Amino acid sequence: MLILLPNLPDHVFGVKAVGEVTADDLKSVLLPGLEVIKAKYGEIHYILVLETKVENFTAGAWFQDMVAGLKHLTAWKKMAIVTDQKAVEKFTDAFSYVTPREAKGFALTALNEAITWVSLKS
Incomplete structure (x- = not known):
């Protein structure tokens, strides 16, 4: 399930x-947002x-995630992934080296830091 995060900058x-995160979650929450x-x-x-865990994303969710990424390829500016899954956090950090956008992984305990970082306009 995807839940909107409250109290973020506009x-x-x-x-x-x-x-579990499904294709319907991405279609009804992520893509419209x-x-x-x-x-x-x-x-x-x-x-x-x-x-x-990333294993809880269904195949349909991964497909919709890919669609969202490609559809908005030129619009992505900053992406913060907040997780206690070290492999995901490291992948996110490495991902920023191969794309024109900035991507950074944060631990769950660093949520406020992640919000501050993603909010800054470059």
Whole structure:
């Protein structure tokens, strides 16, 4: 399930993933949220708080995630992934070296730091 993160700056879109995450979650929560942010600001500052294992994302969810990434390829500005899964955090940090956008992994205990970082406009 994806839950909208409250109290973020207006130009930042964020969700928390808990339990099983399905294609319907991405279609009903993630994709519309990205559309609104892109339309309003022309770029995407995104934060994902991952409180579930990546194995709990269904195949359909991964496909929708890929669709979202490609659809908004030029609009991505900053992405923060907040998780206690060290492999995901390291992958996110490495990902920023191969894309034009900034991506950074944070531990769950560093949520406030992640929000501050993703909120800064470069």
